[in-house]
Amino acid sequence: MQTLTLAALAEALGATLRGPGDTVITGLGTLKAATGEQLAFLANPRYRSQLAETTAGAVLCTAADAEHAPGAVLVVDDPYQAFARASHWFDRAPRPAAGIHPRAVVSELAQVHPSASIGANAVIEDGVTIGADVVIMPGCFIGAGSSLAEGVRLWPNVTIYHGVKIGPGTIIHAGSVVGADGFGFAFSAGQWHKVAQVGGVSIGAGVEIGANVTIDRGAIDDTLIGDGVILDDQVHLGHNVVVGDHTAMAGKVGVSGSTRIGRHCLLGGAVGVAGHLDIADGVTVLGMTLVSRSLTERGVYGSALPADRQDRWQRNAARFRHLDELYRRVRTLEKGRRDGD
Amino acid sequence: MQTLTLAALAEALGATLRGPGDTVITGLGTLKAATGEQLAFLANPRYRSQLAETTAGAVLCTAADAEHAPGAVLVVDDPYQAFARASHWFDRAPRPAAGIHPRAVVSELAQVHPSASIGANAVIEDGVTIGADVVIMPGCFIGAGSSLAEGVRLWPNVTIYHGVKIGPGTIIHAGSVVGADGFGFAFSAGQWHKVAQVGGVSIGAGVEIGANVTIDRGAIDDTLIGDGVILDDQVHLGHNVVVGDHTAMAGKVGVSGSTRIGRHCLLGGAVGVAGHLDIADGVTVLGMTLVSRSLTERGVYGSALPADRQDRWQRNAARFRHLDELYRRVRTLEKGRRDGD
Amino acid sequence: MQTLTLAALAEALGATLRGPGDTVITGLGTLKAATGEQLAFLANPRYRSQLAETTAGAVLCTAADAEHAPGAVLVVDDPYQAFARASHWFDRAPRPAAGIHPRAVVSELAQVHPSASIGANAVIEDGVTIGADVVIMPGCFIGAGSSLAEGVRLWPNVTIYHGVKIGPGTIIHAGSVVGADGFGFAFSAGQWHKVAQVGGVSIGAGVEIGANVTIDRGAIDDTLIGDGVILDDQVHLGHNVVVGDHTAMAGKVGVSGSTRIGRHCLLGGAVGVAGHLDIADGVTVLGMTLVSRSLTERGVYGSALPADRQDRWQRNAARFRHLDELYRRVRTLEKGRRDGD
Incomplete structure (x- = not known):
């Protein structure tokens, strides 16, 4: 666990410090619960009323809010963005050591960078390429010929099927599946006939994929996820979906096959x-639409x-069932x- | 597989037996299909018509329904509750033996109770605490510092990230993920910047979590699940969600970050x-709301x-697209x- | 990777070839992007405009469309069905070798056919039966007494609980869970009391189940999935659901307990x-209904x-909140x- 003085934090964040530079910060806290050794922030106006009472060691906030803080403040233009940076310095997520765990099963035909960490x-599988500083935690499967870029x-x-490319710095949370067969079947003579899904999946750089997400492989060409895309848990993307750079999807979004989603959506x-649609850049869609x-x-x-009261x-x-009739x-x-009737 | 006489069942359940006490019951059956060695129950009035024809060895039902049963009955006030109790006596789910499987990978810095069962x-990981009678089945991962209380x-x-606390008697089904990062990102300069999620997850006692559920870790404080909560498959709870005691969520419910759900919902x-909401105790929400x-x-x-006919x-x-206009x-x-027009 | 001449493809598909029989096809492509060594198809009229410009080595299409193709065509009555058959000849999905991986953990009380492949x-578990040509990939769990038929x-x-039967040729994608406990609880004295789920799951022949699907075990009798059913990713089927033969469910469908879905839905x-419903054969339900x-x-x-514009x-x-009032x-x-008022 990292400890930093307020002076060091101010310098690292380019913030203006109002308060004692030698106060030591050992972690993060909310305005409501932070102790004198924790850093809090105020970005959402909904929580502004908590500022006056906070016991945090310091608060990241704007100059306007700083007036109302009872203790030390780090003044910045964008407190949430500054907090995002600072948060990583106090993150306690374990970092596995480099090397291949003796209980991992790695093909002799795979290339694994020596700085990568391969868990128990x-x-x-054969032909996989694992870049520098990659971390693969226990129980993951990487299918033949897939590549994971550095970091x-x-x-x-996590299950990565064969023929999947993942760009540098991308994070995939537990239980997610990338490259399972798309839902492609021809109906004939009363039965469904499977269409082999011979495309792959290509994921850009700096993408974050939540837990238990599913991203299917393409039917012929690849399914494509751009750079900087963020997907929350249990998102599902069908085969040949294209997601533009820096688009965000909250939990449980589903996108059917061959739909193209723009950038910054x-x-x-x-x-x-639904499938086979085009969604323009910069579109926002409200929940459950x-x-x-x-x-x-x-x-x-x-x-x-x-939601409304049941009655x-x-x-x-x-009445909705008769809306057309009402209109008439x-x-x-x-x-x-x-008619002057 | 357990076998019990009707006399023994009546005593254990505090039921009034009408029928031969020496009939042996070896399992459970539905009213429609139970054999003479199986115990059935009648609780849902929808199935009352099946009572007269049942061939079950005995039926758990109320005194009122007992009149119409063709054979032995165990009369109780709450047949479903009595059936819930009896069901466990006939459950064939295997119970793994205590001890650590030679193919498990257990840190020397973890504390595992000798009565616990750790599967292949x-x-x-380091610093994990595993209580008495805990069962961890094959392929599970328990991250550093997490604790699983007895039973x-x-x-x-199942994947349990670092810093997760699970209370006694809680059951988590296959493929579920507890403690993945919450969906926290700051948007700045056209990109999403990840906020490290430094909180954990705290789950109460006697909770049941279905398969492929996702419960994210808190951004700063913990995500909190109360005692006796039951979550069906594919539920998703975002970071810092709070779920009150004895609340039930059916399959595929999604709750966004920082929302508080009351007790007995x-x-x-x-x-x-949606996120940042408060749901009172005792609220019921109908499906897909x-x-x-x-x-x-x-x-x-x-x-x-x-659902209605497509046309x-x-x-x-x-017409809904013009509802406001219709109103005008x-x-x-x-x-x-x-105006007397 | 397979290579086939157009003459061989025409014969295997019962297609009429218009073009050079000795052209060699090495893979599949879209009309828009296929190279001269790739086979494309035209089935969806949405893509007809791409036909005239295609550079594919050959196109599977109907006689009517064949007139407008710039190069070789394989004329068939049902191009998508023919493409479905041909796709498997060019599929590069690796086929694991027969045999039990030294890092698999197989009970001595399980029966595994020698032609089956059991991954690392x-x-x-005990009493499992694995048929001929079964492929079980790494990290799968098969619970006691379950059976997987040939192919x-x-x-x-994938997690298969105890007491699950899977018919021949069925495919289950990564992360899916079959046989977890149904969501059965009796409410009494302010708490939920678990009902042991003693039924199993029975899945027919030629079924395809996507990634991260959940199919719960029955409360008493089995949950039943018919032959030729296809389920996309993240589908959830509750306990004692019955799904008729050749029914298809797209991604994220949820079916609550004891509902019966007909054939060819x-x-x-x-x-x-919702639960306890009957859905007739041949019913189609549009997305998110x-x-x-x-x-x-x-x-x-x-x-x-x-979706409509937010305003x-x-x-x-x-206005919808007052629809009943509007009606009045x-x-x-x-x-x-x-009244002549």
């Missing part, structure tokens, strides 16, 4: 996107109705009025 | 709850429209009428 | 089906509203008109 029970980290029990939790047509213009989109929701839902009745009334 | 290819059971291929299948605001009063809530649904959905047209008609 | 770190393939890190992405009542007639059903969606959603106001207007 990891299985690495990739796979948490435990934001998809809220459990959004569903169904996207069943292409969205060709930047903007914010929604479709899910919000009212049931009455309204029952209103038209009749309007016509009658126009 | 399980990996247990915890992990089914195969019921969330139906695929419900989605979007909860986008705090629900501060106990009660039942819904939002999803139910009608399409016509109504098209009705107001115009009302105004005209009031 | 696979764990096979079953499990991709890595199609469930779109993220559809949710909530099915909360039985659907007793073949046909197409939907319920989800499609319009918000206004309409706000229209009725009042109608009554006034009838």
